[in-house]
Amino acid sequence: MSTAADAPTEPDPERVAAALAETDFVRVYARPTGDALAAAGVLARGLAGGNTAFQVRTTRDAAVPDGDGTALALGWTAPNATAIPTGDRPVSAVVAAVVDALGAEPDPLVGLAGVVAAGTAPGDGGSGSLLEEAERRGVVDRRPGVAVPTADLADGLAHTTLVRTPQSDDLDDAGALLDALGVHEDPDEDGRRRLASAVALDATDGAPDRSVAAVERALRPHATPTGPFATLEGTADVFDALARERPGLGEALALGADVVVAGVVAIRDHVAGVHPVLADPTTGRYDGVFVARVAATPAEGATLPAAARLVRDFASPEPLAVVVADDTVAAAVLGSTDATAALRAGVEATGADGDRDVIGDARTGDARFAGGDVQAFIGGFREALG
Incomplete structure (x- = not known):
């Protein structure tokens, strides 16, 4: 049986930072995953703070193209580049340590979105300092409820890939569930708890035992009052969708561009393909x-x-x-x-x-x-x- 025993060794963030500090131009090649894309954003923002020029590209290629400066592969191992491959820690968490070693402050919200996109809980996988900084800045606030990308709960329930329920890709069913629960926009904590319980029951009904742990990823979300999307988990969902479907738009989001409307459209389109195929x-x-x-x-x-x-x-x-x-x-x-x-x-x-x-x-x-x-x-x- 093919096993994961030979997983890539995690690079030393200090050594990666030392290599980047010696160059005037960094070419970043991220795999099309939410984690790698968010990691590219964390790195690019850190490099910009130190006035180092960079270029970010999402790629499926087997090797990076030749070019000036230093090439860095995120989420994969390239034969002709410094690499931070996927390993025990999310790529975003490792890159945050690289940025810290460069003497810059990693963006905690983007970094944590990458951590969540990697399937890791915020604060785990070496992301504890990111979560602490996010909480200190007040950019995340954990609360009862369901993780969605939009403030519109019906829209968010219908357009997420964090769970699979009867409401997936069905805006009318999502609205009907909210009506049945008496939960409307900006609900109180009791309403959010009722909604979370209903979604958990729908997602795990007749599902394997592991679904109980899986659905927790979509419950008790981290609200992001100053972020581009409603919750940290919803932001991660958008990053992952963009990495797969519209990487250029994902790169813009990672770099801080105001592409919220386009991002919401993209996650809707992505969901419209994911759930019906199943x-x-x-x-x-x-x-x-x-x-x-x-x-x-x-x-x-x-x-x-x-x-x-x-x-x-x-x-x-x-x-x-x-x-x-x-x-x-x-x-x-x-x-x-x-x-x-x-x-x-x-x-x-x-x-x-x-x-x-x-x-x-x-x-x-x-x-x-x-x-x-x-x-x-x-x-x-x-x-x-x-």
Whole structure:
């Protein structure tokens, strides 16, 4: 079985900072994940404070292009760049330590959004100092309720990938739930608690046991009164959607541009692809892996990573969930199996003669393979698991 035992070693933030301090120009290449994208924002803001020029690009490429200055890969290991790969700590937390070593102050809100996008609770994974600073500045305030990106609760409940409920991608059902609970805009704490309880019950009804822990990610959110979106967790959801669907817009958000309206539109569009693709999948259960075969075009492939995470957390009886379409696939795992290594083996088995690539880490990954055999992929994937 492919395991995550050989995960990349986390770099020393002091050494990375020393390398960046010696250059006049930094080229940042982030993987298309919310964590890596937010990390790019934390780094870029720190570099700007020290008057170091930079360029940020989100990429799926196997290597960074040649160019001036120092190249830095975030969320992956590039053969020709300094790298901060995904590891035990969120990339955003490591980058915050790099910025601190440069003598700048890491932006706590952007950094914590990356931490949450990595699936880590704020304050964990080496992000304790970020949470302390955010609380000191008053930019986060934990409260009862549900994590959503917008102040409009119905809109937020319908347009999130943090949970999967009957209200997902259904604004009318979300409004009906609020009406039934007597919860309206700007509810009091009791109303927020009632809403959280209802969402938790809906998300875990008939779901595997792990859904109880997974749904907690969307409950008792950190409100962000001065941030671009309503909650920290909702901000992380937007970062992840933009990284997958509209990376240029995500880069602008990470760098501090006012793109809130476009960000809300993007998360709505992303959700409109994620949840419907899971409406009627063909499923198969094997030893340790649950496969959901779905109908999705190559253009909709960017929705599959979020779909795989939702299947793993709220539908799969196995710790490893795979969502596969004709030309795209994504996997999400809890445990020691290396999801991306298994994806590579599966893609190799397809015999695809068109464009193909695989990106990810031990926990999550996705792949594109034009013209390959899906059944051959599933066979190769299962064989790699041992």
